[in-house]
Amino acid sequence: MLASGAENTIIREIMEKVVVTGGAGFIGSHLAEELASQDYHVIILDDLSTGRQENIDRLLSHNNVEFIRGSITDLMFLRQVFQDVSYVFHLAALSRVQRSIADPLTTNDINVKGTLNVMLAAKENGVKRVIYSSSSAIYGESSVLPQSETLPPNPVSPYALTKLVGEFYCSIFNQIYNLSTISLRYFNVFGSGQDPLSPYANVIPLFIDRITQELPPIIFGDGEQSRDFVYVDDVVRANILAINKGVDGVYNIGSGISTTINELAKAILTNVQKELKPIYEKPRSGDPRHTLADISKASQLGYKPGYNLEEGLKASIPIYLSETNRNRN
Numbered sequence: 001m002l003a004s005g006a007e008n009t010i011i012r013e014i015m016e017k018v019v020v021t022g023g024a025g026f027i028g029s030h031l032a033e034e035l036a037s038q039d040y041h042v043i044i045l046d047d048l049s050t051g052r053q054e055n056i057d058r059l060l061s062h063n064n065v066e067f068i069r070g071s072i073t074d075l076m077f078l079r080q081v082f083q084d085v086s087y088v089f090h091l092a093a094l095s096r097v098q099r100s101i102a103d104p105l106t107t108n109d110i111n112v113k114g115t116l117n118v119m120l121a122a123k124e125n126g127v128k129r130v131i132y133s134s135s136s137a138i139y140g141e142s143s144v145l146p147q148s149e150t151l152p153p154n155p156v157s158p159y160a161l162t163k164l165v166g167e168f169y170c171s172i173f174n175q176i177y178n179l180s181t182i183s184l185r186y187f188n189v190f191g192s193g194q195d196p197l198s199p200y201a202n203v204i205p206l207f208i209d210r211i212t213q214e215l216p217p218i219i220f221g222d223g224e225q226s227r228d229f230v231y232v233d234d235v236v237r238a239n240i241l242a243i244n245k246g247v248d249g250v251y252n253i254g255s256g257i258s259t260t261i262n263e264l265a266k267a268i269l270t271n272v273q274k275e276l277k278p279i280y281e282k283p284r285s286g287d288p289r290h291t292l293a294d295i296s297k298a299s300q301l302g303y304k305p306g307y308n309l310e311e312g313l314k315a316s317i318p319i320y321l322s323e324t325n326r327n328r329n
């Protein structure tokens with residue numbers, strides 16, 4: 001039997017409340033789903049600027065999930081939403097390097113001012129911990145691989161700089177106001193729910209989309225640039241571990257495996273059993289040549305990746321395909 005409105009309210013009141021900012025986005029919607037399944041009262045806060053209602057539609061039938069539409073740039077709004085909240089997972093951001101190059105001002109407003117607002121509202125409401133989504137982009141061009149948290153940051157795009165400022169705000173709020181904060185530096189996250197039709201789409205959904213339409217993948221540069229691709233379920237698990245494990249600070253969240261873009265194209269072609277030759281175009285600015293996570297520190301959180309690239313592709317390609325077909329129709 002379905003719970004009535006009054007029963008739903010009582011159920012929510014006895015559960016621990018958490019907020020997922022950016023919860024209608026790619027990673028946020030996966031995280032919100034897992035938190036809901038672990039019996040948290042989940043508040044998805046999103047302005048739907050790049051997130052999608054369809055990412056969360058299936059979650060809203062759970063009696064412990066609420067969606068509140070609004071912006072992290074509105075401090076008064078955050079102060080209200082964060083009342084009685086135990087944990088804030090802060091994912092809302094303009095999250096694309098190329099978009100930040102095209103529009104650094106908006107990127108700064110959302111990623112820097114928005115993050116400061118989140119920290120202030122969390123401090124004022126006595127939130128137990130803020131779990132901040134940072135990025136490996138902050139390493140920029142580094143000659144040292146794998147990249148460990150002790151490497152000096154070297155951001156090479158407005159996006160990377162804003163993510164680094166967010167980490168510094170986490171650290172400063174921790175030191176000055178005693179707000180517990182943890183920054184998770186994700187490497188290249190992939191999985192279902194990434195939109196290949198967005199103008200700033202990520203490489204994996206773009207390749208899958210083109211290849212399954214019999215179009216060759218487009219590679220910027222010689223394809224020998226490499227990335228650490230981490231499956232979204234691993235990133236979700238890292239966030240949940242970060243609720244009560246590990247000391248405040250910064251942790252890399254990756255797979256610890258290096259894959260060149262040429263190897264990635266080949267892995268997708270093999271998975272969908274197609275033979276197409278990639279097209280090579282000139283390299284893009286703002287993209288570092290190599291990234292690779294040293295994930296030894298994250299073991300303090302109990303983090304260990306559960307998927308390699310092939311396993312993640314196998315799990316997600318069928319879902320990508322059904323989502324893309326639905327969005328096209």
Ligand code: NAD
Nearest residue numbers: 022024025026027047049050051071072092093095135189
């Ligand atoms: P996404 O664009 O799918 O999700 C971001 C969400 O934030 C969207 O739902 C968007 O609508 C929301 N949002 C944007 N501005 C907002 C605002 N002003 N107020 C409220 N909501 C707002 O991106 P994603 O890939 O899911 O990334 C989530 C987080 O992880 C980001 O902070 C990003 O920087 C970080 N990250 C992602 C990756 C990756 O590979 N996807 C890698 C490193 C770090």
